[in-house]
Amino acid sequence: MLDEDPRAAALADHLVADPIGNEDVDWDDFDSRAYFEHNYGALRWDDTAIIKIIADFFKASLPEKFIGHAIDVGAGTNLYPALTMLPYASRVTLYERAYSNRVWLERTLPKPQESWGRFWKEISTTRETYDRISSPFDVLADRAEVVKGNxxxxxxxxxxxxxxxxxxxxxTTRDDEFRRATRLFVESLVPGAPFAAAFMRNSSGYFVAGTRFPACSVSEEDLREALAPVARRVEIETVESDDLRDGYCGMMVATGRKR
Ligand SMILES: C[S@@+](CC[C@H](N)C(=O)[O-])C[C@H]1O[C@@H](n2cnc3c(N)ncnc32)[C@H](O)[C@@H]1O
Structure with missing residues (x-):
């Protein structure tokens, strides 16, 4: 996902002693353009693998004619989670804390960057439910609502x-906040609703345009424990990835249903 920096691992020990909570960060300064360019300016092979997991999951979990209200929490500058929910969503709430990212989303929806065409091709090719949407970005702009939210x-x-x-x-670097955010995301869904969530594995933090942001180092076991009270039919897949930043060991994709 993010800028490599050799200082990241060295800071990890310090962060255990001196945790950084979500409230300690000025999210409104998040550099949306740098984050977008680094992560989503081109389709990467790890995102290709994640797209396969979640588009297949939504397709298998929902009836073809299902239509409901979708949410992407902490959307940032990433449109592909919303795109994977598009055939099943009459409304898509893009829920985001950072002012900069909300402005980026409002500007991007009517005029998405070219790279999103590659992401859509990856989602829709071989998946009829997606492929029959002829103007996906018009449909997304029509159904999406950018909402300030925590x-x-x-x-x-x-x-x-x-x-x-x-x-x-x-x-955050705090375990309790990681668990609470994971739980509240799943609890925001109606009982039985399907969800997909992605996590960096064992991350020690990341830089966006030279500014450091916190991360909580989580394993597959931590994720399973965080989801257990609120989710059922949980599957966790690991996606190999090693060149986005120092100090992480791939990505994890969890799918399941709210209890
Ligand atoms: C590492 S970025 C991930 C962005 C995007 N979802 C992606 O897949 O690349 C973390 C995102 O969470 C947002 N965020 C930070 N604190 C939040 C909070 N308390 N509630 C909702 N979003 C938050 C940030 O502004 C940022 O967009």
Missing amino acids: VFDLKPNQYHLGTMFFVAESI
């Missing part, structure tokens, strides 16, 4: 399907 303020039982990508473990 994961810790999500209300239960609101949405019919949801995604949360690189948020719960990438907004």
Whole structure:
């Protein structure tokens, strides 16, 4: 996902002693353009692998004619979680804390960058439910709503399907906040609703345009434990990835349903 920096691992020990909570970070300064260019300016092979997992999961979990209210929590500058929910969503809430990212989303929806065409091709080729949407970006712009929001303020039982990508473990160094964000995301869905969420594995933090952001180092076991009270039919897949930043060991994609 993010800028490599040799200082990241060295800071990890310090962060254990001196945790950084979500409130300690000025999210409004998040450099949206740098983050987009580094992560989504081109389709990467790790995102290709994640797309396969989640598009196949939504297709298998929902009836073809299903249509409901979707949410992507901490959308940042990433459109592909929302795109994977598009055939099943009459509304897509792009829920984001950072002012900079909300402005980026509002500007991007009517005029998406070229790279998103590659992401859509990856999602829709070989998947009829997606392929029959002839103007996906017009449909997304029509159905999406950018909402100022904090994961810790999500209300239960609101949405019919949801995604949360690189948020719960990438907004804090605190284990309790990672677990609470993961739980509140799943609880915001109605019972039985399918979800897909992505996490960096064992991350020690990341840089965006030279500014350091916190991460909580989580394993597959930590993720399983965080999801167990609120989710059923949980599957966790690891996606190899090693060149986005120092100090992480691939990505994890969790799919399941709210209890
Ligand atoms: C590492 S980025 C991930 C962005 C995007 N989902 C992706 O897949 O690349 C973390 C995102 O979480 C947002 N964020 C930080 N704290 C948040 C909070 N308390 N509630 C909701 N979003 C938050 C940040 O502004 C940022 O967009």
